[in-house]
Amino acid sequence: TKWVYSFGSGLNEGRADMRNLLGGKGANLAEMAANGLPVPPGFTITTEVCSAFYENGRKYPDALKAQVDAALQRIEQSMGLRFGDPEAPLLVSVRSGARVSMPGMMDTVLNLGLNDQTVEGLARSSGDARFAWDSYRRFIQMYGSVVMGVPHHHFEDVLEQFKRANSVEDDTAITAGQWRAIVVDYHHIITTHTGAEFPTNPQDQLWGAIGAVFGSWMNPRANTYRKLHEIPASWGTAVNVQSMVFGNMGDDCATGVCFTRDPSTGENIFYGEYLINAQGEDVVAGIRTPQPMACARAEAGQHPMETALPQAYGELLRVRSLLETHYKDMQDIEFTVQRNVLYILQTRNGKRTAAAALKIAIDMAREGLITQEEAIQRVPAASLDQLLHPTLDPKAERVQLTRGLPASPGAAAGAVVFTAEECEARAAKGEDVILVRIETSPEDVHGMHAARGVLTTRGGMTSHAAVVARGMGRVCVAGAGSIHVDYAAGSLNVGSHTVKEGEWITLDGGTGAVYLGRVPTIEPVLSDDFNTLMGWADAVRRLGVRANAETPEDARTARRFGAEGIGLARTEHMFFGPDRIGFVRQMIIADEESVRQKAIAALLPFQREDFASLFRIMAGLPVTVRLLDPPLHEFLPHAEAEMAEVAQALGKSVDDVRTRCAALAETNPMLGHRGCRLGLTSPEIYAMQVRALIQAAVMVEKELGKPIHPEIMIPLVATKAELATTRRAAEDEIARVLKEEGTNLNYSIGTMIELPRAALQADQIAEYADFFSFGTNDLTQTAFGLSRDDAGSFLPYYVDHGLLPRDPFVSIDRDGVGALVRLGVERGRQTAPDLKLGICGEHGGDPDSIAFFDEVGLDYVSCSPFRVPVARLAAAQAAL
Ligand code: ADP
Ligand code: MG
Ligand code: MG
Numbered sequence: 001t002k003w004v005y006s007f008g009s010g011l012n013e014g015r016a017d018m019r020n021l022l023g024g025k026g027a028n029l030a031e032m033a034a035n036g037l038p039v040p041p042g043f044t045i046t047t048e049v050c051s052a053f054y055e056n057g058r059k060y061p062d063a064l065k066a067q068v069d070a071a072l073q074r075i076e077q078s079m080g081l082r083f084g085d086p087e088a089p090l091l092v093s094v095r096s097g098a099r100v101s102m103p104g105m106m107d108t109v110l111n112l113g114l115n116d117q118t119v120e121g122l123a124r125s126s127g128d129a130r131f132a133w134d135s136y137r138r139f140i141q142m143y144g145s146v147v148m149g150v151p152h153h154h155f156e157d158v159l160e161q162f163k164r165a166n167s168v169e170d171d172t173a174i175t176a177g178q179w180r181a182i183v184v185d186y187h188h189i190i191t192t193h194t195g196a197e198f199p200t201n202p203q204d205q206l207w208g209a210i211g212a213v214f215g216s217w218m219n220p221r222a223n224t225y226r227k228l229h230e231i232p233a234s235w236g237t238a239v240n241v242q243s244m245v246f247g248n249m250g251d252d253c254a255t256g257v258c259f260t261r262d263p264s265t266g267e268n269i270f271y272g273e274y275l276i277n278a279q280g281e282d283v284v285a286g287i288r289t290p291q292p293m294a295c296a297r298a299e300a301g302q303h304p305m306e307t308a309l310p311q312a313y314g315e316l317l318r319v320r321s322l323l324e325t326h327y328k329d330m331q332d333i334e335f336t337v338q339r340n341v342l343y344i345l346q347t348r349n350g351k352r353t354a355a356a357a358l359k360i361a362i363d364m365a366r367e368g369l370i371t372q373e374e375a376i377q378r379v380p381a382a383s384l385d386q387l388l389h390p391t392l393d394p395k396a397e398r399v400q401l402t403r404g405l406p407a408s409p410g411a412a413a414g415a416v417v418f419t420a421e422e423c424e425a426r427a428a429k430g431e432d433v434i435l436v437r438i439e440t441s442p443e444d445v446h447g448m449h450a451a452r453g454v455l456t457t458r459g460g461m462t463s464h465a466a467v468v469a470r471g472m473g474r475v476c477v478a479g480a481g482s483i484h485v486d487y488a489a490g491s492l493n494v495g496s497h498t499v500k501e502g503e504w505i506t507l508d509g510g511t512g513a514v515y516l517g518r519v520p521t522i523e524p525v526l527s528d529d530f531n532t533l534m535g536w537a538d539a540v541r542r543l544g545v546r547a548n549a550e551t552p553e554d555a556r557t558a559r560r561f562g563a564e565g566i567g568l569a570r571t572e573h574m575f576f577g578p579d580r581i582g583f584v585r586q587m588i589i590a591d592e593e594s595v596r597q598k599a600i601a602a603l604l605p606f607q608r609e610d611f612a613s614l615f616r617i618m619a620g621l622p623v624t625v626r627l628l629d630p631p632l633h634e635f636l637p638h639a640e641a642e643m644a645e646v647a648q649a650l651g652k653s654v655d656d657v658r659t660r661c662a663a664l665a666e667t668n669p670m671l672g673h674r675g676c677r678l679g680l681t682s683p684e685i686y687a688m689q690v691r692a693l694i695q696a697a698v699m700v701e702k703e704l705g706k707p708i709h710p711e712i713m714i715p716l717v718a719t720k721a722e723l724a725t726t727r728r729a730a731e732d733e734i735a736r737v738l739k740e741e742g743t744n745l746n747y748s749i750g751t752m753i754e755l756p757r758a759a760l761q762a763d764q765i766a767e768y769a770d771f772f773s774f775g776t777n778d779l780t781q782t783a784f785g786l787s788r789d790d791a792g793s794f795l796p797y798y799v800d801h802g803l804l805p806r807d808p809f810v811s812i813d814r815d816g817v818g819a820l821v822r823l824g825v826e827r828g829r830q831t832a833p834d835l836k837l838g839i840c841g842e843h844g845g846d847p848d849s850i851a852f853f854d855e856v857g858l859d860y861v862s863c864s865p866f867r868v869p870v871a872r873l874a875a876a877q878a879a880l
Helices: 016-034 047-055 064-079 118-126 129-147 152-165 176-194 202-216 220-228 310-327 354-366 372-378 381-388 420-428 442-450 464-472 528-540 552-560 581-589 593-618 640-650 654-664 676-681 683-704 720-741 756-760 762-768 776-784 795-800 817-831 847-856 865-879
Strands: 004-007 042-045 092-098 109-112 237-243 254-259 271-276 331-338 341-349 400-403 405-408 411-417 433-437 453-456 475-478 483-486 491-494 497-500 504-508 513-516 544-548 566-570 623-626 710-714 748-753 771-774 836-839 860-863
Touching: 004 016, 004 064, 016 042, 016 047, 016 092, 016 237, 016 310, 016 341, 042 064, 047 202, 047 237, 064 202, 064 237, 092 202, 109 129, 109 202, 118 129, 129 152, 129 176, 129 202, 152 176, 202 237, 254 310, 310 331, 310 341, 354 372, 354 381, 354 528, 372 528, 372 865, 381 847, 381 865, 405 464, 411 420, 411 453, 420 433, 420 442, 433 442, 433 483, 442 464, 453 464, 453 504, 464 475, 464 865, 475 504, 528 865, 544 552, 544 865, 552 593, 552 865, 566 593, 566 860, 581 593, 581 640, 581 654, 593 623, 593 683, 640 654, 676 683, 676 720, 683 710, 683 720, 710 720, 710 771, 720 748, 720 762, 748 756, 748 762, 748 817, 756 762, 756 776, 756 817, 762 771, 762 817, 771 817, 776 817, 817 836, 817 847, 847 865, 860 865
Parallel strands: 411 433, 433 453, 453 475, 544 566, 544 860, 566 623, 623 710, 710 748, 748 771, 771 836, 836 860
Antiparallel strands: 004 042, 042 237, 092 109, 092 237, 254 271, 254 331, 331 341, 400 513, 405 475, 411 504, 483 491, 491 497, 504 513
């Protein structure tokens, strides 16, 4: 077996597409060397050696040693130096490199091959003793900490102490003699902490470092990182051994890191940092202040590389364009300049912000570097979220109070309030408010709507607060467990710190951070690039994209973001308005039919106006209205004053009202008296909703002179009979309204598929449905037998311990819940080939789930308004 691949020594055995075998770093070093770029010669020990090493009880394959020796000889020949030569030693770096870059892996060891003899040879052959001893002390420190496990700070302490005692500020001012003394101390540190001598034989050093790289593959930090990022342990890491080039040989030497474009804005400008007379990671280590690359980017007093090292800079500009053209993506390049000669030590696709990803993709497509399809694939769909919300001003100072879960993105500042009522009252006066609750319930929705942001101390990413806030585009930090809320005192505490009602806090829903006071935010601007990308995405996607929206504001947002209709308008959210909740309560509690009918009649105009405003905003696009879904007790009064109010309106005693409320309580409301069960037992509620809907449609159709096509959706259907009966009742009511209005209307009636039985019986149910909308939230709850509101106490454990790959409420469980969806699609279409099929759960905005919905052949997804662009892009990516 071939275990070792050479590069840059007149032989380039690897290529960029061999990253699985050679790791990302090794594959790209070979690719660059083969393309004539100045890469110091070296070789890569493959990831297969790593796997073999662990399979054979931490032993190397037999042939490895000979292959390494041969490859090392090639480097020696090409450099004209010998490894361990006391006169003019070849030095190498040993660098780890997995398929994907992985923090937690072994750090790089530089200057390997030095010992008390070779350092003298290096001093002589280079004519620079300071450089030689600087390299040696670096090597002992790196090898000592990385390979021998001596904590870093012991070395740093010695150096700091030395600098203080000798009044030296800059490492570069330390002389050869001084470094020599420090090296003696470093040797002491090693023997004190390990009880062993520092290895003097370069071969021992080399195999020690190689062993440390392979050993680090299974260290706890690397294991944790792999688990978090779903990287299989079987991939293994490669090891790169490479001839050293030196950036620490004087003022015509340097080391640096650069990006072919600006990684934070995406602008097509050369961006990066470098340091004169430095080595390795000094640039990121913060020992000295790095300098900019280009004059155009330099501020007064800085020393851009363009003027300091013009020759190497010119060469680097050439490499910049070569690499970008070659890799067709923004590159992150590590380089070193040795005596005015440039060497490239690494290139990879650069990490970037969402804004930069967007700009770079569009620019590169325009420059002809990539196709439009590639540009669509280049922007991570989920990252668009970041572009649509205000963010904290990066320059602003901030004091963090605590942290919770990043439940809904964006940044918001406001005065703390603890009740939905107070929230609404203050917001009505134009105040910015943050609603703080232990957890939220449907009753708080109007307060959440009025708030700039929502903070809860309990609940996870799919808690009520999180789902509703995402839906409304409100910032939300959920489950900030270190906060203690004292409703009675009107304050919250974190440790000894108290924030009272009315005091300001700032939430960062993108990170989960909570800050004291007001941290300034900046508004998002939807760039032309954004619209361009959306246009390209729309041209290739097959799936339609609608929004879940019931308020005019949400509906407008949805359209602004390009929704092609409303896939779910939840009528229950309309019931909580302060002007209607009273009638809703009377409707539920009244026991006399006439009183009840009066309350229902009072609700009708409200509902009609709700629907009409949605129809107006959507201007002819389809609008799916779901009839009342939650159990009635959710609307009941709790506070004494509310009870009294209802009692008075109904001419009953408060006790009567309380008894009636208690009677409506359910043990397991999620599986209780809700959805179409309610519609069947209290048909007058659905009749009112249908009437309001049809009247509104007729009205707006006349207003706009455009056909309005309402879609009536029946929730929680399990059997064909339920749908058949509910449908017939709705059709009767529609016929009555249309007769009264003396007109006709195109409408359709369909159902949610959100119970496993409904999915299994989809062929039967389809006889009575014009469309299906998969309610994947409830379908996930019912398929798993798992309550979303209670899952917070064990679901994270499942995910942490690999019992579930992901939270099934965030990304659809393809094997189980997804199988039900697939079955529902097949059986539904068996009966009705034209059946329109959509999905309206949280999954409608999740890119991975969208790919699945595309695959099973749904017609559209419906998601919260702020996720519409995400869904449009994800749908395009799924189609490509
Ligand atoms: P990481 O994966 O952490 O980026 P690298 O293996 O890229 O680690 O090494 C870090 C730095 O060490 C490089 O950016 C470069 O500055 C320096 N370095 C690595 N190998 C060499 C070498 N052969 N010659 C000079 N510098 C090197
Ligand atoms: Mg590093
Ligand atoms: Mg690197």
